[in-house]
Amino acid sequence: MELEFQRNKERFAFLKWGSNAFQNMLVVPPGSGIVHQVNLEYLGRVVFNTNGLLYPDSVVGTDSHTTMIDGLGVAGWGVGGIEAEAAMLGQPMSMVLPGVVGFKLSGKLRDGVTATDLVLTVTQIVRKHGDVGKFVEFYGEGMSELSLADCATIANMSPEYGATMGFFPVDHVTLQYLKLTGRSDETVSLIESYLRANRMFVDYSEPQIERVYSSCLALNLEDVEPCISGPKRPHDQVTLREMKADWHACLDNRLLLLVANTSNPSVMLGAALVAKKACELELEVKPWIKTSLAPGSGVVTKYLEKSGLQKYLNQLGFHIVGYGCTTCIGNSGDIDEAVASAITENDLVAAVVLSGNRNFEGRVHPLTRANYLASPPLVLAYALAGTVGIDFETEPIGVGKDGKQIFFRDIWPSNDEVAQVCSFKCSA
Incomplete structure (x- = not known):
């Protein structure tokens, strides 16, 4: 770390200046970890509150695994550096509306089966289906058996299964994770109220609304093998x-x-x-x-x-x-x-x-x-x-x-x- 600060002193000083020169620009110190993990633990808002105006959080990043944040219910994916920097400076980013693949999860992972086994199975299924460039949204009663970390693991691998992103809607597990990582009770309450009011919160204790997707996939978690x-x-x-x-x-x-x-x-x-x-x-x-x-x-x-x-x-x-x-x-x-x-x-x-x-x-x-x-x-x-x-x-x-x-x-x-x-x- 000492060497890195010596070699990159001017770059770090410039970034520090930028964090003060621009509104809403945060700089994460070197050595903190993978930006996607830090985004999940600290930076992700889920719902933005700008002077009382509430709207869903979204992310475009310069790395394909920006998609890890989709496990937190934040729509995010990787783009080129120019597009990401333009968005950071307030410019719009256009794209063709993608197809959305519904991936239904049911059951529960067997003893000894890990989240890695699950994500490698999902990767093979989606890749075989051929969903390059599409959004994949996960749903079903099996979702209630997954931790936020499990969801983020699956979302992180979306470049490997060819999708633009693998999205997990906000549910009670998301809210628990937000509290666990230090988000205030007031913030978490606001997130839940906003998403419920706009029918974007998933409550597995209630009857589920049947959604319409471009195509559908399914997996019983009990079928996943090491x-x-x-x-x-x-x-x-x-x-x-x-x-x-x-x-x-x-x-x-x-x-x-x-x-x-x-x-x-x-x-x-x-x-x-x-x-x-x-x-x-x-x-x-x-x-x-x-x-x-x-x-x-x-x-x-x-x-x-x-x-x-x-x-x-x-x-x-x-x-x-x-x-x-x-x-x-x-x-x-x-x-x-x-x-x-x-x-x-x-x-x-x-x-x-x-x-x-x-x-x-x-x-x-x-x-x-x-x-x-x-x-x-x-x-x-x-x-x-x-x-x-x-x-x-x-x-x-x-x-x-x-x-x-x-x-x-x-x-x-x-x-x-x-x-x-x-x-x-x-x-x-």
Whole structure:
């Protein structure tokens, strides 16, 4: 951070001046995290109040994953820099009215299934349907079973499933999140009253109005299986039970480069619980594995530390290296020189297991050709196994204390265990 301030002093000074020179311009300090996460936690208004005039919040950003804010009920998507800057200066932005795809969710996720498994399933379904350039709106009784973080995870991936945005209307879960992140009771009450008056608030305790969409999709959450996506595209979904066969259908090697980042509390705390169980069983990450942890914002550090779980991640080598898109854009640092030499000299296909949203070849590191998206707990599991060529159902992850073989089921936390830690995190 010191280096960044030294190198960019003039830029930061200019931005600071701009925050005072223009009305309604906020500047987020460097090192705070991914702008989309900060937008979700601090900046999103949901409903604007300009001198007593109320209107819905909306966002255009210069990054495709601006769509993360759609999980908060704010219409937002990525545009070019010129369009975004023009909008910031009060100029209108024109667009062709897109088709709106309704995506109905029902049921509840089974035990052991994560929000990452859900979003990778949704990505494959929407991509297969062919909804490039459209708005996707999620609805149905299954929505009441999802946390705000789950909704934001799905919204964040809309560029990967080809939609302009994946929208989640404001409901009680949204209001709870706004209170949790420090928005005042008065503000939250105003948001609810305004949206209810304009029939834009969804109350799942009331009969639902049947909406008309350009086309419709549906998913029963109970049908979602643990999965990953790869080796090159986010919509190439592979169920966890089929992963070993899929990997060996491509090649046969055991070299693995591994990194991690994300921001959803349930999956981050789930990963920390995996680390805790692994440490208690005296498992270790294999020596050829590169590990790193780059959360979306400093909030993740706070709840990992308050829950007492960060120390287990540290013990396995998943120290926090920064906040933001560090890993996804290839800034997590170089890999061990011996490993790099082995890859280049033997023309090996090294693999990444990443809890991000982009897995194109060479994106995380130039030497990694196979790149898989997975939930943070699965990232930990693969780090401990040391290879993606493993069948978690039948093969041990490693050998623990007393020479006992340890299996995937021995370190995987239940939904109740994750929920207990999450409730502690919220109260703390």
